[in-house]
Amino acid sequence: MKRAIVHMDLDTFFVSCERLNNSQLEGIPLIIGGGDRGVVASCSYEARRFGVRSAMPTSMALKLCPQAKVIKGDMERYSQLSHTVTEVIQEKSPITEKASIDEFYLDITGMDRFYGCYQWTNELAQRVLKETGLPISFALSVNKTVSKIGTGEGKPKGHLDIPEDQVRAFLNPLSIQKIPMVGDVTFQTLSRIGIRTIQTLSEMPAEVLQRMIGKNGVEIWKKANGIDNNPVEPYTERKSIATEHTFVQDTIDMAHLKSILCGMVEKLAFQLRSEEWLTSTVVVKIRYANFDTETKQCKIAYTSADHLLTQKVLGLFEVLYQRRMRLRLVGVRFSGLVRGTYQIDLFEDTQEMLSLYAAMDKMKSRYGFDAVMRCAGAALKPNMKDVILKRN
Structure with a gap:
């Protein structure tokens, strides 16, 4: 049986989300991103005509397109709208894989026996537009690679069908x-x-x-x-990512405890960026020598940047650890995860910070997590393997 794989991609997703709120943004060059020292998270097709691209420094983008309107963006709202689109697609599709916050793969192999695959996919795209107001492009072909390339070629609002006998001619x-x-x-x-x-x-x-x-x-x-x-891998929402460290001997050494927490954050944040997740909730857990266990959490803007997460974790630990009794365990958990293309703080970090994280992550991926570490987290053994992943 010939495979029928669909790739669906929301057109300029962040821009479309902003235009849902404000119709006056229609038809004008629009940049979603940080301030002058930030980077472009997304941009409208009107801005792209001037050479503006994602991940470009905002200052450079404004030189290319000075008339563009810059909006900081609302990652929480984008995540909510992405979730709504996911529900619409999953309700109809037999197998759905959510590849990122704004793109999906669908396996509809065999559906041509009951319903035309292209017609079915086109009707699903129209339903997404009707129920969410967000335009979406798609391509239908024999595998994920061809359908993804097809979607890119068809944008915006493209609906392509690339049968097996036309794959080579298309590519x-x-x-x-x-x-x-x-x-x-x-x-x-x-x-x-x-x-x-x-x-x-x-x-x-x-x-x-x-x-x-x-x-x-x-x-x-x-x-x-x-x-x-x-x-096409069936999509399941990851709920959280966490790690815990149990001490061989109970300790009250604050410097050592904070160093362990910093190492935990660095390890988890690297995994978040590697898998393209952003977190919105930070939780710190401690267990005293008498086995009393306490936790404290706080909501944050979506991020996966070490320096921001470390600051929150250490702040929570200071508030949580009040009894000055020896500790036998500390733990960190990041929850409220959403998919995102960008791997660190989406709207605030500078181009220099983006480059630093990219270089560090490249070294970690190639040579191992311990290839480069922050001095503050050096107390955590690099080979610690107690990461806990929780899914629905």
Whole structure:
């Protein structure tokens, strides 16, 4: 049976959410992001015509498009609207995977026996628009890679159907930058030897490509040839991510306790960024030597940045730890998680902070978590493996 995989992507999601609240924002260049030292989280198509792009410093974006209106954004509202869209899609789709806050994969294989797959998907997109007011694009094809590329090509408000016998004709003329996994470094490497289109890449021996760019070479070659057997993973909402540390000997050493907490935050925040989560609730847990256990929590703006989370965790610990009795356990939990493309504080952090976190995370991913650590959290052993993941 031929697979039928749909990729759905909300058009300029943050911008569309703001325009739902204020119709006067329609048709004008719009930037969602931080202040002059912040970065662009999203921008309207009107702003993109001037060269404005996501992750660009806001100051640069305003030089390119000085007439643009800048809005700080409301991540909590965006999350709520994303949840509403998810419910609409999940109600109708047999298998749904939520890939990020604004994109979804659907496996509707076999539905053509009862209902045209394209017609069904088109009606679902219209229902999303009707019930939420948010425009959505989609592409229907034989796998996740082709459908995702198709959605990107069809935006905005694009509805594409790419049958199996048309996959190669669709992919061949496109730039290799359209392939998921092909970043700037890989693009520059391949461009230097004249490989700029997907067709040229697909005709290259997979073994040669692997020698050039490493272990991902074969996977990229498969995608260039329209081959992708990855399944659509059913979506379940993660509730929280947490870690605890039990001391060998009960302690009252404040410096040591705070160092442990800092290490916990760094470890959990790295995982949040690696999996593209943002947290809105911080919880600190302590257990005294007599086994009395207490917790305290607070709501925060959505983030996954170490420095912001560490500040909140240490503040909660100061308020919570009042009895000056020895502790046998401390713990940290981040809950109220939402998916997000951006990996640190979405609207406030500077370009320098973005670059710092990106560099640190790259080193951790390649060489291990202990490759680079903050001095404040060095008391936490890098090989600690007590992370607790909770799902519905």
